[in-house]
Amino acid sequence: MFKCAIAGAGGAALVIALTLTLGCGSFLGPGICRGWPGVFAERASETVKSAARHAYFRREGVPAAYRGKRNPYQPSIALVLAGADLYDLRCAICHGPMGLGNGQASGQLRQRPADLAGSLSSPDAADDFLLWTISEGGRRFGTDMPSFKEPDLSDREIWEIVTYMRAAFEGHEARADMTGVNRP
Ligand code: HEC
Structure with a gap:
């Protein structure tokens, strides 16, 4: 019994x-x-954005070289697939396969990579903000976000990645406000 x-x-x-x-x-x-x-938890424990980047953005907006630029390509399956390949090769190691900020290398950086699913749901993440961030990286803000601009990736390739991220990540994350901003 x-x-x-x-x-x-x-x-x-x-x-x-x-x-x-x-x-x-x-x-x-x-x-x-x-x-x-x-x-x-399958995502990084907190939504991490560079406070320095976002303070700069609030103060100055997107730098003039990128300001107002829009994705010139119509979304298509071919564009999304090309972007998915590039994202997988170049971004997933830090941002994680689903953009949650939990890639393999994420724990080894000075600052954890942004939770892109969260970022893309924010109104801040307009096309020009993304083009600027991905092209220039985070050097001026003291972060490990690499710069991907030519001769590394072409503008078209960056737009392919943006198209993919919008298709795959946008709206998948409710914490889109600034509460997760990390102190530098
Ligand atoms: C070596 C790691 C690493 C790689 C690889 C990387 N990132 Fe990042 N990324 C970061 C870190 C760390 C941050 C947060 C600091 C910052 O904003 O500079 C970040 C921030 C961002 C942001 C800003 C989000 C926001 O709301 O502030 C975007 C957009 C972004 N990354 C996109 C990408 C894309 C697209 C790729 C691939 C082409 C990529 N990243 C590759 C580490 C990385």
């Missing part, structure tokens, strides 16, 4: 563990899963 109760408790614990493990990846909400960050 006693053994039976122990086996029952063990079985129940197993069921609860399995439900949490599977459920946190699918049907259970953040109310239940948030308490298990180390185990279940």
